[in-house]
Amino acid sequence: MFSFIWMGLLINGIFLSAPSKNPPLYLDPGSGSYIFQLIIAALVGGAFVVKMYWSKISGFFRKLFNRDTDDTQE
Amino acid sequence: MNQFPGSPAGQPLEASFRDPNGFIFSYEGQIYRQINLQYQENYSHLVDSGLYDALLKAGLIVRHEEVNIPAVLPDRVYKIIQPDPLRFVSYPYEWSFSQHKDAARATLQIQKTALKFGMSLKDCSAFNVQFHGGRPCLIDTLSFEIYQEGKPWVAYRQFCQHFLAPLSLMAYRDMHLSQLLKIDLDGLPLDFTSRLLPWHTRMVPALLLHIHLHAASQKRYASAGSMKLDSNRQVSRNAMLGLIDSLDSAIQRLEWRRTATSWADYYRADHNYTPEALAHKKQIVIEYLEKIKPGIVWDLGANTGMFSRLASERGVFTLAFDSDPGAVELCYRESRSKNEKLLLPLLQDLTNPSPGIGWQNQERAGLIERANADAIMALALIHHLAIGNNLPFDRLASFFRRLGRWLIIEFVPKDDSQVRRLLAAREDIFYDYTIESFEHAFQKKYLIQRVEQIRGSDRRLYLMEGR
Numbered sequence: 001m002f003s004f005i006w007m008g009l010l011i012n013g014i015f016l017s018a019p020s021k022n023p024p025l026y027l028d029p030g031s032g033s034y035i036f037q038l039i040i041a042a043l044v045g046g047a048f049v050v051k052m053y054w055s056k057i058s059g060f061f062r063k064l065f066n067r068d069t070d071d072t073q074e
Numbered sequence: 075m076n077q078f079p080g081s082p083a084g085q086p087l088e089a090s091f092r093d094p095n096g097f098i099f100s101y102e103g104q105i106y107r108q109i110n111l112q113y114q115e116n117y118s119h120l121v122d123s124g125l126y127d128a129l130l131k132a133g134l135i136v137r138h139e140e141v142n143i144p145a146v147l148p149d150r151v152y153k154i155i156q157p158d159p160l161r162f163v164s165y166p167y168e169w170s171f172s173q174h175k176d177a178a179r180a181t182l183q184i185q186k187t188a189l190k191f192g193m194s195l196k197d198c199s200a201f202n203v204q205f206h207g208g209r210p211c212l213i214d215t216l217s218f219e220i221y222q223e224g225k226p227w228v229a230y231r232q233f234c235q236h237f238l239a240p241l242s243l244m245a246y247r248d249m250h251l252s253q254l255l256k257i258d259l260d261g262l263p264l265d266f267t268s269r270l271l272p273w274h275t276r277m278v279p280a281l282l283l284h285i286h287l288h289a290a291s292q293k294r295y296a297s298a299g300s301m302k303l304d305s306n307r308q309v310s311r312n313a314m315l316g317l318i319d320s321l322d323s324a325i326q327r328l329e330w331r332r333t334a335t336s337w338a339d340y341y342r343a344d345h346n347y348t349p350e351a352l353a354h355k356k357q358i359v360i361e362y363l364e365k366i367k368p369g370i371v372w373d374l375g376a377n378t379g380m381f382s383r384l385a386s387e388r389g390v391f392t393l394a395f396d397s398d399p400g401a402v403e404l405c406y407r408e409s410r411s412k413n414e415k416l417l418l419p420l421l422q423d424l425t426n427p428s429p430g431i432g433w434q435n436q437e438r439a440g441l442i443e444r445a446n447a448d449a450i451m452a453l454a455l456i457h458h459l460a461i462g463n464n465l466p467f468d469r470l471a472s473f474f475r476r477l478g479r480w481l482i483i484e485f486v487p488k489d490d491s492q493v494r495r496l497l498a499a500r501e502d503i504f505y506d507y508t509i510e511s512f513e514h515a516f517q518k519k520y521l522i523q524r525v526e527q528i529r530g531s532d533r534r535l536y537l538m539e540g541r
Contacts, residue, residue: 032291032292033226033234036288036291036292037309038309040287041309041317044317044319044320045314051319
């Protein structure tokens, strides 16, 4: 769900923020890819940080749960 | 054998001209790489930072040694290295889906490791990955540059074009679309890929981002070379790691959709044989292999590699070629799960083998230019070529002879049920398809060393030695 909201914002960012007045005669896809990364940097970087924290949090609870189980077994 | 065409001794190879940091050359029959002075800082960082050792330990880069031999361009040379020789150079349009996918994931793993050591990949060409010891590894040692935090990943577009685009087309459209890489040597253009992919792939966040929006932004910002960029905008380290992670998840989720028709038959491979006949056929092939002791075997029409493994399990480097992407995929999956280092399954249509392509038709060698087999195996194949494709016996003999010295070939007579099936829907114009004509044509190119009839079958297995 969140990813689609992000995508919506991103599409907005790409197509509405920077006006393209004259279509270029010579197309260099490399420049586009370069700028595209600058635009999506916050999205992919943010998602990565959330993923890392999420795995740490879920790892913590998993350990806690396992320890509880071990304690019960003892 | 000439895996890299057009290379007089001591000259840069014809295919090695793009990178100003160095080039490949041959010298006294060996392959070397000259590293130019301008790459000194990057090469030193690769080695001194420990990145090279880390990648080597993970099996992700080809091993090399620094050597002292005459340089091809002495005024530019910094070092000369000798990489471990490859047994065979294969190309992405010859890989199965999972081979391409594993090559993609290995490339991302290399980039992740490089960032830990303060470097980044500046090239992400799928042609820089080769299957060495059964696993994908990077062969271009000069693909790294010192990482500058904040700078976007210069090889991002190339990664999408060489890996994500063909894999997503294979997964969502058709396996045969890997062949498009023969047309676009720098990978599939993203606008083209975006148009070919089904519309619903826009609902897959990673494909929406890295293919569809990426393609749209290329078009929109194509003239940005002259545009003043906002210098405050940067790609942080976390953003770079996020980009790699996102690409890896996208690749990981792509799966080959099995088609019922192609997969159904593989499990019934060799269904024409009784268990006794199959065992006897294997026994004869093993006897022939043990007699000739080849270094490299090419198994043509290998299917899922049942007979190729008779060679590879005996320590022989074996290429298992088949024209069916499904068969090659299954062969690779089995090879990967068994960690087979000596078996390389590849896609190849023998009636239209890989051509020489690229600049002067020499950047990527054709199949015949790469012929390096000591022995060719052509089992249950001749009827497909002679009857299925109207190829006369003498042309087949010449073709096999060009590929290698020894030939283990099975003759399938006309009254065999498989041949009858081939002839069921067409007129039988193959009056010369007899054992006498077969032997007569092949004896012009070969000496027949042994013939064995397979028990419980009319098929015969020949061992022939090239004249």
